Amino acid sequence: MKYVRLGRTGLEVSVAGLGCGGHSRLGLATGHDEAHAANLVAAAIDLGINFIDTARAYGTEAAVAAAIRGRRDRVVLSSKASPGWGDELVSAAGLRESLEKSLRRLDTDYIDVFHLHGVTAAQYRYCINELLPELQRQQQAGRIRFLGITERFVSDTGHAMLAESLVEDYFDVVMVGHNLLNPSARARVFPLTQQHDVGTLIMFAVRRALTHADAAREVVSALIADGQVAADAVDARDPLRFLTQHPEVASLTEAAYRFCRHEPGADVILTGTGNIDHLRANVGAILAPPLPAAVLETLERIFGCVDSVSGN
Ligand SMILES: NC(=O)c1ccc[n+]([C@@H]2O[C@H](COP(=O)([O-])OP(=O)(O)OC[C@H]3O[C@@H](n4cnc5c(N)ncnc54)[C@H](OP(=O)(O)O)[C@@H]3O)[C@@H](O)[C@H]2O)c1
Numbered sequence: 233m234k235y236v237r238l239g240r241t242g243l244e245v246s247v248a249g250l251g252c253g254g255h256s257r258l259g260l261a262t263g264h265d266e267a268h269a270a271n272l273v274a275a276a277i278d279l280g281i282n283f284i285d286t287a288r289a290y291g292t293e294a295a296v297a298a299a300i301r302g303r304r305d306r307v308v309l310s311s312k313a314s315p316g317w318g319d320e321l322v323s324a325a326g327l328r329e330s331l332e333k334s335l336r337r338l339d340t341d342y343i344d345v346f347h348l349h350g351v352t353a354a355q356y357r358y359c360i361n362e363l364l365p366e367l368q369r370q371q372q373a374g375r376i377r378f379l380g381i382t383e384r385f386v387s388d389t390g391h392a393m394l395a396e397s398l399v400e401d402y403f404d405v406v407m408v409g410h411n412l413l414n415p416s417a418r419a420r421v422f423p424l425t426q427q428h429d430v431g432t433l434i435m436f437a438v439r440r441a442l443t444h445a446d447a448a449r450e451v452v453s454a455l456i457a458d459g460q461v462a463a464d465a466v467d468a469r470d471p472l473r474f475l476t477q478h479p480e481v482a483s484l485t486e487a488a489y490r491f492c493r494h495e496p497g498a499d500v501i502l503t504g505t506g507n508i509d510h511l512r513a514n515v516g517a518i519l520a521p522p523l524p525a526a527v528l529e530t531l532e533r534i535f536g537c538v539d540s541v542s543g544n
Contacts (some may be wrong), residue, residue: 233281233515234246235320236260238283238405238431238457238499239429239430240404240429241378241431242515243284243308246282246283247499248271248280248283248519249281249285249433249502250281250284250502251275251285251311251502251503251504252269252284252285252286252295252296253285253287256505257291257506258506266298267516268506270505271299271508272299272494272508273295275508275512277303278435280488282416283310284308284309284431286298288313288314288330288349289292289349295336296337296338297340304321304417310343310344310347310405310433311334311347312349312350313348314335315358315359315363322363324365325367328366334340335366336377339351344378345477346430347380348363348380349382349384351383352387352393353396359381360402378404378431379403380404380407380433381393382405382408383409385435388477389539389541390416390420391408391539394408394421395424401428404431405432405453406430406431406436407432408421408433408434409435409490410495411438411451411488411491412535413441413444413533414541414542414543415495416539423497425497426497427502431500434500434501434544437503438485438488438489438543439542441541445470445484451541455540460535461534463531478527480525481523483515486516487527489503489522490517490521493519
């Protein structure tokens with residue numbers, strides 16, 4: 233494993249981080265039980281992963297707790313509380329309750345990085361005015377070490393919330409969607425995180441579009457129909473063939489993790505899976521060298537201006 237400094241938190245974290253949410257939720261979403269989920273977390277730690285990201289909403293905090301019992305000090309725990317949906321926003325007291333539940337489920341008395349979860353641009357000002365003071369109180373009380381914020385990438389594919397938040401600079405860590413189909417964080421997020429020494433966690437490195445060839449085809453067809461990708465730039469029947477057929481690329485998914493890992497400004501690449509073989513392969517991909525320069529140039533030429541898809 234390789235380790236990096238997570239921005240101004242100074243935490244030394246593994247470049248591969250275990251994501252306990254997403255479509256798999258450590259396998260809980262695909263029919264596995266909590267023992268399987270806890271084994272997966274334990275396997276990640278054995279592979280050298282020390283950054284574990286969970287959230288109240290994922291239902292995976294108890295599995296994480298089971299896997300880290302007796303070795304809490306070896307891992308950097310990241311969890312989150314949602315500010316609410318639409319107009320139904322949580323109060324400061326509701327946020328504190330959510331944090332308390334996370335602490336109980338994680339069986340710990342502190343969380344290393346605690347985030348506001350999936351914040352939209354419309355919710356952001358409320359979060360700063362009403363919720364941030366409560367988070368700061370909890371930080372002073374020692375229940376939270378560092379503050380984080382995550383974007384709602386499925387709808388905020390152009391990073392409007394983070395672009396605003398990073399200028400104000402209240403959070404030590406941000407979680408940002410980034411992948412080879414939508415590299416817009418390169419211009420809109422990473423220059424600001426680097427300027428303010430904010431740690432970055434990359435989500436949506438592969439999701440569905442970069443693990444299923446038919447999903448990739450659908451996304452690219454929509455981008456062509458939308459005029460965001462030039463029709464003559466790709467073969468619509470197999471748009472990522474230049475990538476998957478390259479002799480130095482093992483698979484679409486491998487290439488997608490390598491793409492994120494070597495992005496200047498990307499600290500931790502989260503990988504979310506319920507499958508131990510996938511976990512091992514993904515850690516290998518995250519530790520592999522950068523993609524060949526010619527492949528990176530082709531990706532930039534085709535997808536360099538895309539900011540409208542998440543790959544969900
Ligand atoms: N707004 C937010 O705060 C937010 C939103 C989304 C995610 N997150 C965090 O970010 C983490 C990463 O996102 P994500 O979980 O969607 O991660 P991801 O790594 O981009 O995608 C995971 C998906 O890809 C599949 N997959 C992974 N490796 C594979 C492989 N080698 N071959 C084939 N399929 C593979 C997984 O299914 P299998 O189980 O079959 O491997 C899963 O469905 C989440 O777990 C969560 O912690 C945060």
